[in-house]
Amino acid sequence: MITDFFTWTGQPSTTRGIHRAVADGWQLTTYEELRDRARSLAERLLDSGIGPGDVVSIIEPKVDDFLAAFFAVLLAGATPNPIAPPFPLQGADSYRRQLVRLLGVARPATVYAPAEYESLLEPVLDDIPRLDHRIGPVRTTDFPQCGPTDIGLLQFTSGSSGTPKAVRVPLASLQANIADIFEWLSVGPDDHIATWLPAYHDMGLIGCLLAPTVAGLEIDAMAPIEFLQEPQKWLSCFGTRTATIGAAPNFALSYLLAKVDGAALAEMDFGRWHALVVGAERIDPAVLRRFATEFGPYGFRSTAICPAYGLAEATLAVSGVGPxxxxxxxxxxxxxxxxxxxxxxxxxxxxxxxxxxxxxxxxxxxxxxxxxxxxxxxxxxxxxxxxxxxxxxxxxxxxxxxxxxxxxxxxxxxxxxxxxxxxxxxxxxxxIGDAVKIRATTVYAEDVEAAVVNATGVPSNRVVALAGTADGRPQIAILLETADLDMEIVDTVVRAHVGGDDARIRFFHADSGLIERTTSGKPRRRRMWQRLIDGELDRLEMGAPAGSEA
The missing domain is CATH 2.30.38 (Luciferase; domain 3)
Known part of the structure; x- marks a missing residue:
């Protein structure tokens, strides 16, 4: 498979490309169209004095426009820096505050964003130029191009909804990891990717967009909010279209099981589904097995599930189960x-x-x-x-x-x-930072959390466990966004897991907003722990169940 980042721009396909989800189906941007837009934007960057060593921050919700901007930056020899667009219902002031922090880290020479964001971004950008979507004829094909040892991606970590931190990824690391991913998943020229993962994080960006683009594979792309609103549309990429490879965190499989019924599945055939990469968070084996069991009658094979481990500091993939x-x-x-x-x-x-x-x-x-x-x-x-x-x-x-x-x-x-x-x-x-020693045994927050989920059946996105030491004593906190639980069972399970009463165990409840998450959906445990020890959660504390000791 081709893994060089620029080979695809030589003779790109006029029929294959990115199929972006729209209201009445899918809208195709061919790779030839994508290449032409990228070259036009790259020329504008160069004309603006942007080049090697510069950072260009990209704030773009439409995946085809995002990819055009990303490759334009690389063609100009500069470093692309994806930034999350505003989330649905997110307040303008909240977004601007976080954007100021992100731009303060990235220090971009210019920002690429759609025209409809102008009023939102104007108070923040100040003297930072904005590069919009305007494209024109390309006068040259002699672009500097980002080199192997240059920074090919400035990638904010998933925790950057708090104190921002970006990973400096050389282009050579991107190319090496993509080659490893192709080998691991046995990717061939006829494979077809379907994704709804955000383009501003490593799993969605590298695995589901950059890798198939440099290989010229077909891509079906939805926005995260579109997946939440219409999860069966993503499934239809595999069941009625020709998609063969997808990726999702554990919670998305639970969501699909809850939202998609037999009537929607009846028209689908998952026999072509080659690999379902599952990662980004702790994986619940019961969810994997239920997914394989319930989707099996429609052609899905349990061996298509490919649990994986990775992190932004390793570009993306570290390990994975093969198809x-x-x-x-x-x-x-x-x-x-x-x-x-x-x-x-x-x-x-x-x-x-x-x-x-x-x-x-x-x-x-x-x-x-x-x-x-x-x-x-x-x-x-x-x-x-x-x-x-x-x-x-x-x-x-x-x-x-x-x-x-x-x-x-x-x-x-x-x-x-x-x-x-x-x-x-x-x-x-x-x-390791979300664990505490109790009687010389390391207790991990994720293990406590899993024990509560397994014992009660509470949705995993409604419970978070925190672990640490406060006032010289181990402490475990359970944060719940549901009231429909037998708290005596929860208390018993937690105490059994942590080994008795050596730790202080506390329970907190709110209908919503209690569990803070990163831009990729992971619990912000350190931030919530700090709020806990600062007393900010005290008003939400539940009384200890009868017979237990606080």
């Missing part, structure tokens, strides 16, 4: 850290009360992994995952300047994620 390979799960005993398994997802006893971890496969392509602390002689290890490979980025850009990535003693990227490594397959456990 046609079974998904495997394990359990880890909290006290002894003894690993049991792996078991096949489809036959494992998931309802036996233990916490099950989903295997996210072995390292892709040129990537290698290890953990900081190993269990000698067992072939298994538990600890912080460290990553090595050409996909690893250079470092961060913050408001204070550029910094390097955290690395271990041998120079590998230290991810901050705890994993079990079994036969070189990665089983994510949780963020």
């Amino acid at each position: 046609r390979d079974p998904v495997e799960v394990i359990t880890v005993e909290p006290g002894s850290q003894q690993i049991t398994g792996p078991f096949d997802l489809m036959t494992a006893p998931l309802t036996d009360g233990r916490t099950w971890l989903v295997g996210c496969g072995r390292p892709v392509g040129t990537v290698s992994v290890h953990v900081g602390e190993e269990s000698p002689g067992t072939g298994e290890s538990i600890g912080e995952l460290c990553v090595t490979g050409p996909n690893v980025a250079l470092g961060y850009r913050t408001a204070a300047g550029d910094t390097d990535l955290a690395r271990d003693a041998v120079g590998s990227l230290a991810t901050g994620d705890a994993v079990a490594l079994v036969d070189n397959a990665v089983y994510p456990i949780g963020r």
Whole structure:
């Protein structure tokens, strides 16, 4: 497969391209049209004095216009910096405040945005020029182009809805990771991508847009809000159109199971669905199995599910289960850290009360992994995952300047994620920073959260667990955006998971707005923890269930 970022611009297809969802179907922008728009914008950038070393921030909700701007920046030799457009119902003042912080980090030479954002952006941009959609004839094809060692992407991390931090990704790292992804998913020239993931984060940007574009594959693209409003339209890309590869976080599978009924599925045939990449957050094995079971009668194969682990600091993908390979799960005993398994997802006893971890496969392509602390002689290890490979980025850009990535003693990227490594397959456990020691045992917030979900059936997006130390004592907080729970069961489950009363356990409830999330939908645990210890959540605290001890 072609992975060079500019080869596709030589003789782009006049029939293939990006099919953007519109009210009455799909609107095609061919790769030839995309190339011409990118060249025209690149020429305007060069005429404006923009070139190598400069950053161009892109705020664009329409995927075809976004891609034209992204490649225009690369053709001009500059660095593209995607920024999230305003969310539906988001207040103008709130968006402007965050945009000021983002632009303060990116320090762009110009900003690309649609004309309809002019009144929103004008108070913020001040003296930063804005490059709009106007295109014209191209006078040259001799563009500087971003080089392999140049920064090909300034990518804000998913936590940048708080204190912004952007990852500096060289173009060579983008190309290497895309090549690894093609190998991992066995991507061929006839594959067809369907996506609704946001273009301003790594999974949607690199895996679902940049990779298929440089390979000239067909793309069906929806906006995230369109997926939430009409999830069956995304499914129809696989069931009635020709899409073969898609990606989604765990919550989206739960959402599809809740929103799409048998009547909508009856007209669909998922026999061509080659790979469903699942990542971006802790994966619930029960959701995977239910999805495979309920969609199986319509041609979906359980082996098409490809759990994956990655992070922006490693460009995108680190490990993944390959198409046609079974998904495997394990359990880890909290006290002894003894690993049991792996078991096949489809036959494992998931309802036996233990916490099950989903295997996210072995390292892709040129990537290698290890953990900081190993269990000698067992072939298994538990600890912080460290990553090595050409996909690893250079470092961060913050408001204070550029910094390097955290690395271990041998120079590998230290991810901050705890994993079990079994036969070189990665089983994510949780963020090390979202854990607390209780009786010499590390308790991860994600494990507590999963235990509550498994015991009560509460939707995973309605509960978040926080873990840390406050006033010298371990503390666990459960934040709930639902009142329809038996709190005695919740209390019992949490206490059993953390090992008794050594930790202070608190419960908080609000109908909405209690759980803060990043722009990619992940819980902002550190921000919520800070609000907790500052007392901002006290008014929402629920009384301890009868018989429990606060």
